[in-house]
Amino acid sequence: MSRDTRTLLVAAAAELLDKGGPAAVTLRDVGRMAGVSHNAPYKHFADKEELLAAVASRELLRQAKTMKAARAQKSPREVLRVLMHGYVRWARTYPARFKLTFGAWKTDSAELGTAADASRGALIAIVEAAQAKGELPKGDPERLTSLFLALAHGAADLALNGHLAAKGKGHADPEDLLDDLFARFAATKKRKARTGR
Amino acid sequence: MSRDTRTLLVAAAAELLDKGGPAAVTLRDVGRMAGVSHNAPYKHFADKEELLAAVASRELLRQAKTMKAARAQKSPREVLRVLMHGYVRWARTYPARFKLTFGAWKTDSAELGTAADASRGALIAIVEAAQAKGELPKGDPERLTSLFLALAHGAADLALNGHLAAKGKGHADPEDLLDDLFARFAATKKRKARTGR
DNA sequence: ACCTGAACACCGTTCAAGT
DNA sequence: ACCTGAACACCGTTCAAGT
Numbered sequence: 001m002s003r004d005t006r007t008l009l010v011a012a013a014a015e016l017l018d019k020g021g022p023a024a025v026t027l028r029d030v031g032r033m034a035g036v037s038h039n040a041p042y043k044h045f046a047d048k049e050e051l052l053a054a055v056a057s058r059e060l061l062r063q064a065k066t067m068k069a070a071r072a073q074k075s076p077r078e079v080l081r082v083l084m085h086g087y088v089r090w091a092r093t094y095p096a097r098f099k100l101t102f103g104a105w106k107t108d109s110a111e112l113g114t115a116a117d118a119s120r121g122a123l124i125a126i127v128e129a130a131q132a133k134g135e136l137p138k139g140d141p142e143r144l145t146s147l148f149l150a151l152a153h154g155a156a157d158l159a160l161n162g163h164l165a166a167k168g169k170g171h172a173d174p175e176d177l178l179d180d181l182f183a184r185f186a187a188t189k190k191r192k193a194r195t196g197r
Numbered sequence: 198m199s200r201d202t203r204t205l206l207v208a209a210a211a212e213l214l215d216k217g218g219p220a221a222v223t224l225r226d227v228g229r230m231a232g233v234s235h236n237a238p239y240k241h242f243a244d245k246e247e248l249l250a251a252v253a254s255r256e257l258l259r260q261a262k263t264m265k266a267a268r269a270q271k272s273p274r275e276v277l278r279v280l281m282h283g284y285v286r287w288a289r290t291y292p293a294r295f296k297l298t299f300g301a302w303k304t305d306s307a308e309l310g311t312a313a314d315a316s317r318g319a320l321i322a323i324v325e326a327a328q329a330k331g332e333l334p335k336g337d338p339e340r341l342t343s344l345f346l347a348l349a350h351g352a353a354d355l356a357l358n359g360h361l362a363a364k365g366k367g368h369a370d371p372e373d374l375l376d377d378l379f380a381r382f383a384a385t386k387k388r389k390a391r392t393g394r
Numbered sequence: 395a396c397c398t399g400a401a402c403a404c405c406g407t408t409c410a411a412g413t
Numbered sequence: 414a415c416c417t418g419a420a421c422a423c424c425g426t427t428c429a430a431g432t
Contacts (some may be wrong), residue, residue: 007395020303026424037398039426044396048425099301102358104218104292116360146369147348147377148359154351155343163298163313164343172343180344184381202415222403234417236407241415245406 006044010054011185017096019056025052053109056101060115063090067122077135080126081182084152088174091156098156120145134183151181203241205231207251208296214252214293222276235283250306253298257312260287265320274332277323285371288353295353317342334381348378 012033016025027048028038045051066086070079091098105112126144130136136144155174158164165172209230215224224245225235242248263283267276288295302309321342333341339376352371355361362369 027426028424037400038424040397042397042426095301101389102354102360104296105358106218113359120360140368143369143373143377146352146355147374148372150352150355150361150374151348152351153343153355154349154353154412155347156351157299157354158343158347158350161302163299163317164347169335172340174347176340177344177347180340181378225405233415235405236418237416239416337410344400 005034005036006054009041009044009051010058011147013051014055014058014097015197017100018094020101021096027051048132049107050109051106052100053105053112055097055108056103056105057109057111057115059094059097060100060112060119063087064119068117070122070126075135076126076129076133077182079171080123080130080148081178083123084148084178087149087152088156088159088178091153091160092174095160098160102153102157120149123149128180148178148181152178156182165186202231202252203251206233206238206241206248207255210248210252211255211294214297215291218293219297226246229231237253244304246304247306249297250304250309251304253300253302253310254306254312255262256269256294256298257316258289260284261312261316261319263376264316264323267319267323272332273323273326273330274379275321277327277345278375279370279377280320280323281345282372285353285356285375286348288350289371292357295357299350299354317346320346345375345378 009030012030013025016029016033027041030051031038034040041048041051045054067083070083073079123140124145127136127148128141131138131141131144152174155164155177159174164174164185206227209227210321211224213226213230224238228237229247231237238248239247243252265279267280270276321338324342325331325338325344328335328338328341349371352361352374356371361371
């Protein structure tokens with residue numbers, strides 16, 4: 001019962017967020033949508049921010065699940081590329097969730113931290129696999145992962161605010177920028193192969 | 198007089214933002230700090246969001262000024278690198294302003310858009326200069342600029358939320374990631390120089 | 395352990411009125 | 414043209430009380 005109400009509250013908050021942005025997420029509407037009173041949330045969360053943190057954690061956990069589910073098949077590098085594109089797609093489909101998830105948190109929610117670490121960990125494993133196959137250059141895999149992640153994140157955020165393409169010519173989409181970075185690594189790989197011969 | 202009040206209101210909002218985050222920016226405190234009543238802002242801005250948009254515009258205009266002031270001296274590539282590091286530094290020094298500036302705006306403020314375009318335009322000019330000197334590879338300068346900007350932006354944002362370095366070992370700072378990208382372009386340049394010989 | 399209804403302090407916004 | 418004070422609707426949070 002209690003678990004159920006908690007889940008309903010989180011789902012309601014996410015739905016309100018998608019429909020009307022952060023301002024639309026009021027505890028009164030969340031309660032109404034979950035079929036409880038406007039301050040029932042206080043029996044499950046310390047305050048509003050903790051409820052929002054639960055929404056963010058849900059997003060990050062789903063993300064981690066997607067990352068882990070992506071088996072490093074033939075080409076780990078291609079898997080990484082698809083995952084990064086998926087990250088951008090998620091941000092563009094649910095901009096409010098994206099903004100919330102990476103917003104400023106007063107609470108140092110352990111739940112939030114571990115969820116983020118889980119998805120980054122899965123990503124690092126794929127980068128390591130790509131390095132092992134020679135598809136990406138050697139070096140600290142954690143740092144290389146951060147490079148891809150930071151670009152995907154920044155490109156998505158700037159695109160969301162219209163700060164990326166000047167006239168919307170569409171020649172600098174987040175996906176394009178990601179592929180540019182991947183191409184840059186391919187160029188280096190070729191060089192190494194040539195000098196090695 | 199009116200200009201003065203307007204400027205005072207914007208400055209007060211920025212100060213409150215720095216001190217206590219977005220929640221601390223109430224029209225009542227803004228007015229109090231500017232020495233006017235709590236609804237005097239409505240004589241200068243349509244609503245609270247427009248006041249916040251003015252704060253964001255001020256930040257972007259200052260940014261544009263910095264970008265333009267950076268003369269492309271000996272090495273435009275180095276100038277670009279310093280500017281990108283400065284961008285990250287700005288984000289880390291004034292995280293609340295950074296978050297606000299690139300937050301979700303309902304208003305399609307023309308002021309905001311042109312301010313952002315101005316700083317990006319100055320950056321593009323530097324990238325073009327670097328390309329002309331052979332310090333960066335050829336290609337759409339707007340797109341190449343976006344690549345650097347997106348990485349700087351994403352790295353700064355992730356760092357602000359603690360999503361970058363796992364254990365704070367400091368080996369994946371935004372500055373490091375930016376330099377990694379710059380190094381990647383250097384590697385390619387070398388290759389071109391060698392094959393060209 | 396979970397929930398409710400009333401109440402409190404606070405906030406954005408509006409309005410009538412002043413200069 | 415700019416500002417003020419009162420008022421309104423709304424929100425997060427608390428509390429006493431119920432099961």
